[in-house]
Amino acid sequence: MMxxxxxxxxxxxxxxxxxxxxxxxxxGYNIESLSVNRTxxxxxxxxxxxxxxxxxxxxxxxxxxxxxxxxxxxRNVSEMDHxxxxxxxxxxxxTQRTRPDVFNIVSTFRGKTxxxxxxxxxxxxxxxxxxxxxxxxxxxxxxxxxxxxTGAIAIGRGSKMTSEMK
Amino acid sequence: MMTxxxxxxxxxxxxxxxxxxxxxxxxxxxxxxxIYDSDITHILPRHEQGGIHAAEGYAxxxxxxxxxxxxxxxxATNLVTGIAxxxxxxxxxxxxxxxxxxxxxxxxxxxxxxxxxxTRPIVKHSYMLTNVEExxxxxxxxxxxARTGRPGPVVIDLPKDVMAAKAKFEWPEKVNLTGYNPTxxxxxxxxxxxxxxxxxxxxxxxxxxxxxxxSEANEELVKFSEIxxxxxxxxxxxxxxxxxxxxxFVGWLGMHGNYASNMAVSDPDFILAIGTRFSDRSTGRLDGxxxxxxxxxxxxxxxxxxxxxxxxxxxxxxxxxVLKQALGxxxxxxxxxxxxxxKDWRDQxxxxxxxxxxxxxxxxxxxxxxxxxxxxxxxxxxxxxxCTEVGQNQMWAGQFYKFKRPHQFISSGGLGTMGxxxxxxxxxxxxxxxxxxxxxxxxxxxxxxxxxxxxxxxNKVAVKVAILNNRYLGMIRQWQxxxxxxxxxxxxxxxxxxxxxxxxxxxxxxMRIDRKEDVENAVRESLKIKDRPVxxxxxxxxxxxxFPMIPAGASVSEMLLMKK
Numbered sequence: 001m002m003x004x005x006x007x008x009x010x011x012x013x014x015x016x017x018x019x020x021x022x023x024x025x026x027x028g029y030n031i032e033s034l035s036v037n038r039t040x041x042x043x044x045x046x047x048x049x050x051x052x053x054x055x056x057x058x059x060x061x062x063x064x065x066x067x068x069x070x071x072x073x074x075r076n077v078s079e080m081d082h083x084x085x086x087x088x089x090x091x092x093x094x095t096q097r098t099r100p101d102v103f104n105i106v107s108t109f110r111g112k113t114x115x116x117x118x119x120x121x122x123x124x125x126x127x128x129x130x131x132x133x134x135x136x137x138x139x140x141x142x143x144x145x146x147x148x149x150t151g152a153i154a155i156g157r158g159s160k161m162t163s164e165m166k
Numbered sequence: 167m168m169t170x171x172x173x174x175x176x177x178x179x180x181x182x183x184x185x186x187x188x189x190x191x192x193x194x195x196x197x198x199x200x201i202y203d204s205d206i207t208h209i210l211p212r213h214e215q216g217g218i219h220a221a222e223g224y225a226x227x228x229x230x231x232x233x234x235x236x237x238x239x240x241x242a243t244n245l246v247t248g249i250a251x252x253x254x255x256x257x258x259x260x261x262x263x264x265x266x267x268x269x270x271x272x273x274x275x276x277x278x279x280x281x282x283x284x285t286r287p288i289v290k291h292s293y294m295l296t297n298v299e300e301x302x303x304x305x306x307x308x309x310x311x312a313r314t315g316r317p318g319p320v321v322i323d324l325p326k327d328v329m330a331a332k333a334k335f336e337w338p339e340k341v342n343l344t345g346y347n348p349t350x351x352x353x354x355x356x357x358x359x360x361x362x363x364x365x366x367x368x369x370x371x372x373x374x375x376x377x378x379x380x381s382e383a384n385e386e387l388v389k390f391s392e393i394x395x396x397x398x399x400x401x402x403x404x405x406x407x408x409x410x411x412x413x414x415f416v417g418w419l420g421m422h423g424n425y426a427s428n429m430a431v432s433d434p435d436f437i438l439a440i441g442t443r444f445s446d447r448s449t450g451r452l453d454g455x456x457x458x459x460x461x462x463x464x465x466x467x468x469x470x471x472x473x474x475x476x477x478x479x480x481x482x483x484x485x486x487x488v489l490k491q492a493l494g495x496x497x498x499x500x501x502x503x504x505x506x507x508x509k510d511w512r513d514q515x516x517x518x519x520x521x522x523x524x525x526x527x528x529x530x531x532x533x534x535x536x537x538x539x540x541x542x543x544x545x546x547x548x549x550x551x552x553c554t555e556v557g558q559n560q561m562w563a564g565q566f567y568k569f570k571r572p573h574q575f576i577s578s579g580g581l582g583t584m585g586x587x588x589x590x591x592x593x594x595x596x597x598x599x600x601x602x603x604x605x606x607x608x609x610x611x612x613x614x615x616x617x618x619x620x621x622x623x624x625n626k627v628a629v630k631v632a633i634l635n636n637r638y639l640g641m642i643r644q645w646q647x648x649x650x651x652x653x654x655x656x657x658x659x660x661x662x663x664x665x666x667x668x669x670x671x672x673x674x675x676x677m678r679i680d681r682k683e684d685v686e687n688a689v690r691e692s693l694k695i696k697d698r699p700v701x702x703x704x705x706x707x708x709x710x711x712x713f714p715m716i717p718a719g720a721s722v723s724e725m726l727l728m729k730k
Contacts, residue, residue, distance in 0.1 A: 011345060014294060019286060026287045056472070063469035069291040069311060072345045 003032070003129070004058045005084055005154050008047040008065055009073040009163045012038060016070045020047065023068065029053065029061050033086075033151030044072065046163075048153045050129075073163040077154045080165055084154040087126045089114075090136070093143035094121045102142060109135045120145060170298040170329040171200040174262075177305040178206060180337050183233050185209065185224065185596060187217040191237020192277060193264035193326040209596065209625060212617035214241050216589040218248025219615065222257050223590030226576045227551055228597040229382065231312050232257065237264040239277030242323075243284065247583055249319045250288040254580025255403060256380060258317035260308050267327040268296060282323050290318030291346075298331035303338045310341045315348030316467040317380055348466060352483035357492050360438065360462040360479045364394060365499045367436035367460075368507035372398045373419070375448075376579070377441015377465060377485045378407030379572040386489035387440070388412065393493075394501050395508055396438070397515055399427040401448045402564055403579040404441070410568030411548075416515055417524075420448040421716050422561040425522035425725065426515050428714070431456050432722040439463040441485040444474040445580065446718075454721025464488045522714065522727055524565040533682050535559070535634040535706040539566035542604055542632060545689045550602040551576065553591040555611030556584045557641035559634050561712045563606040585614025591629040592622050602630070602693060609635040609659055619672035622699040630692045630700045633665055636708045644711045648726075669701035680705035 010016050017036060024031050032050040039046050051061060058076065065074045077084070094102045095118070102121060106113055111125035125135055129152060136147065156162035168176070174197065178186070185207045190198040201208050211217035214236040221232030232252075236245045242263040252259045266275040282292050291311050293304050308320040364370055378387055384407050391398050391414045398408045400418045408415055417424035419431055428450075431437065437459045442448070449455040452475060462479035463471050471480045481488055526536040539562050542550070552567050554560040554577040569575050576594055578586040591605040605612075612633055622629060634640075642657040669676030675695055679688045679702060692700040713728035 014296075015282060015286075015292075018283065022286050056476075060469065060473060067467070067469055069343060069346045 001052050001054060002058070002078075004051055004053065004076055004078045005082075005152060006049045006051065006058075006062065006065070007075045007077045007154055007162055008049060008071060009039070010045050010047060011070040011072065012043050012045045013070055016045070019068055019070065020049075020065065023064055024051070024061075027060075027064065029057065033149070035151040035153050048151070050152050075163060075165065077156060077162065081157045082154050082162070083157060084128050084152050085126055086129065086132055086152045087124065087150045088132055089148045090123045090125065090139060091120055091145040091147075092123065092139050093119060093145060095119060098142055102139075105135075105138055111135070167332040168335045169196065169200070170295070170301050170324070170331055170333070171197040173298070173301040173333065173335050174305065174324070174329070175200050175204045175206065176335055177302045177337065178233065181231070181305070181309045183231070186233045186235060187211055187221045187224075187593070188235030188262075189214050189217055189237065189241060191241045191264055193238045193266055194235065194324070196326065196329045197235070197264070197324065209621065211589065211621050213615065214244035215247055215585070216615045216618040216621065218245045218259070218261065219251070219583075219586050219589035220593030220596070220618070220621070221259055222248060222252055223553060223576055223593030224597040225257050225259060225593075226590070227573050227594035227601075229573055230258075230597070231309055232259045232593070233262070234259070235262045237277065238266055238281075239279045241277075242279055242281040246285060246288070247581075249285050249321065251578055251581040251583045251586065252319040253288045253290065255578065256317045256376060257319065258312040259319040260305075260312050261319055261321045263321060263323050265294070265323045265325040268325045269327070271325065281321065285321050288319070289321050292321040292323070294323045295325065295328050298328050298333040301328075301333070302336060306338050307341050307343060310343075311346060315346075316377075316470070349468075349482045350466075350484045350487050352464065352481045352488035352491055354491065356479055356481045357488065358495060360481060361492060361495055361499050363436055363460055363462060363479065364396065364438060365501065365503055368504045369434045369511045370396045370436040370438065370508075371416075371430045371434045372396050372438045372440065373401070373431060373442060374398060374404045374407055374440045375401040375442025376403035376407070378404055381441065381466070381484050381486040382572050383441070383486035383489050384408060384572050386486055386493060389493060390489055390496070393496055395512070397430065397512060399430050401442050401445070403577070405564060406569035406572050406574040409570050411570070416519065418564060420450070421718070422565070422712050422714065424519065424524055424565070425714055425727065426519035428716065428722045428725060429518045430515050433457075434459045437461045439465075440489070441465060443470045446474075449474065450716045451719055451721040454723055525728060526710070530707065531682060533680070533685060533704055533706045535636070535704070535710055536562050536566050537682065538632055538634055538685055538704050538706065539563055539606060541685050541689055542606070543567045545686060545693070546602055546604070550604050551591075551594050551598060553577065553587040553594060553603065553605045555587040555605070555607045556582045557608050557611060557639065558644065558710075558712050559606050559608040559611065559640070562634070584611040586611075588612060588629075588631060589615050589618045589621075591631070592618060592627050595627050595629045596625070605629060605631045607631055607633045608640055609633055609637060609662055609665075610639045613663075616668070619669065619674055619699060623673040626697045627699060628696050631702065632689075633701065633703045634706050635665070635703050636706050636710070637662060638708060641712070647711065648715075649717070665701055665703040669699070674699040674701055676701045676703065678703045678705070
């Protein structure tokens with residue numbers, strides 16, 4: 001089972017999201033994360049879907065996505081030179097005593113502290129999947145109260161549009 | 167300026183639609199008021215499910231797009247089985263559903279149902295029409311999507327207010343769909359690669375499916391098979407795509423297919439699959455399916471390639487177009503390369519067929535269901551359009567009728583919809599009035615859309631229904647007999663109507679046949695009736711099972727044959 005990041009360019013039309021999420025649930029594929037928003041062209045949206053599966057499953061997922069009439073382009077960005085980022089907001093227990101340690105870690109990971117109370121801090125962190133996981137791992141002993149994640153977004157390196165890259 | 171409803175009807179005319187099936191309802195009254203003035207023939211089924219199956223039968227018999235209408239709420243939900251059926255068997259349909267006014271959507275209005283949401287997994291595509299100005303372009307797109315690529319059903323939801331709103335009618339010249347552009351021609355390099363593998367194969371077989379019927383690639387396939395000398399095995403829905411009497415035709419494979427076909431795919435060294443999706447009913451357990459063969463696969467749907475079986479040479483394209491391309495290259499190869507090995511292979515297949523052909527006890531005094539099908543084949547000289555219900559009747563129809571041409575065999579393959587055959591036969595007969603159309607039915611299935619007798623009587627549709635009446639849900643009884651120790655749970659249909667009186671009550675002709683010697687005469691008599699449907703109630707052997715049989719999840723080597 002490999003983690004795959006798939007970039008899907010879709011027409012920005014009524015019901016497209018449900019067609020795509022329904023395809024995943026109906027055929028038993030899992031979605032680890034899905035993020036969607038408009039592109040520069042307001043008629044077109046881009047979805048970044050992270051899914052787990054072996055090569056055969058991911059090949060089927062991509063073919064099934066391409067069959068949808070509202071889907072313009074599908075790219076398995078995991079197979080290309082790309083940049084992937086996710087943003088998380090984490091609420092962690094932090095008292096006066098532990099706060100310096102927490103700040104230290106946050107600064108090592110190049111995160112930002114965006115809220116502080118007497119018992120807790122909220123941290124904003126951006127990075128690729130492995131960095132996010134590593135950070136959460138280090139924060140664990142302090143007591144994570146809550147995590148909210150955006151899900152991954154991805155873009156190809158170089159001057160070509162991701163959807164046009166081979 | 168025209169209303170949305172008027173634009174809708176004008177658009178149908180532009181698409182060449184001359185026959186529609188539909189059932190009116192509250193939100194469709196405006197559309198029906200427009201249909202009232204139009205010269206498109208409208209057939210009123212007596213249940214929306216009957217209407218959509220008739221549209222499917224019409225589409226399958228004619229190769230055109232079937233069109234049907236149902237109103238919002240229950241009208242639309244009654245269409246769901248037909249939409250799923252068309253999706254599984256790749257039947258081109260455009261399905262119009264009524265919808266409450268846009269201002270009421272989401273408010274649980276009377277007869278409101280989210281039919282776009284309900285049908286999302288079973289459509290090729292769907293539209294909710296929210297702007298009257300898009301009516302013509304949406305309809306043009308819908309027909310284009312339904313009939314091109316791998317065909318399928320397209321649903322268009324019609325809110326009441328959009329159908330009443332006005333706009334100028336402008337028929338678009340072209341369809342402009344950025345995300346939809348099916349590949350028609352195959353990749354020449356891949357085609358040559360396939361031909362090279364086929365050339366050097368010693369035990370090759372062509373495995374064709376419904377895609378050959380849909381793309382009408384029959385002539386090209388016959389030529390291809392004759393030049394290369396490769397035997398042809400069909401899937402159940404491929405029947406008719408290759409002449410059933412041709413010497414290269416082995417039969418059909420799968421759960422109830424013939425011995426020779428299943429043996430031919432169990433250990434070939436090369437398979438050329440054409441327009442088929444390797445369904446579980448065809449392949450049996452996958453590890454027993456051609457484990458040593460290289461497989462090339464021609465299909466217009468890339469997602470059907472390597473879905474269930476890994477393919478060495480994928481060729482995406484329309485079956486007919488790709489076979490034409492292959493025929494263009496065919497002289498460059500030497501088809502006598504392995505002549506003696508090929509001959510041994512063909513002889514082996516013939517020997518298998520001789521060993522275990524489709525068979526039944528021909529000496530029995532009682533009417534065997536297979537005998538009824540065989541008699542229909544004989545009397546109609548193999549020329550009739552054959553529709554089936556689902557179950558034993560369906561399998562015997564496939565086993566004992568030999569099909570000549572595409573669009574001749576109409577059966578619910580993927581979804582297995584009981585109650586399909588009779589309305590499909592009505593649609594087929596309306597589309598092909600010069601052909602004899604039979605529905606080979608069981609006494610269970612026929613009751614599932616029996617109300618369509620009225621539709622057939624009203625429109626003088628002379629379909630012949632042959633009920634193989636064993637007073638059982640026969641396929642259920644067969645499985646309970648074979649796998650559940652004869653515990654016949656709820657398959658006994660001893661309580662049933664008098665089908666002769668029932669037909670007569672509807673204004674049709676009813677016949678009961680309980681002696682073997684009367685079977686042929688009854689079928690001949692039925693052909694004389696040209697203005698009404700005929701129900702032939704054949705009292706057949708209650709305990710007859712369908713053989714051969716590869717049990718579900720088993721492989722070809724576990725095939726069960728008829729006891730001699």
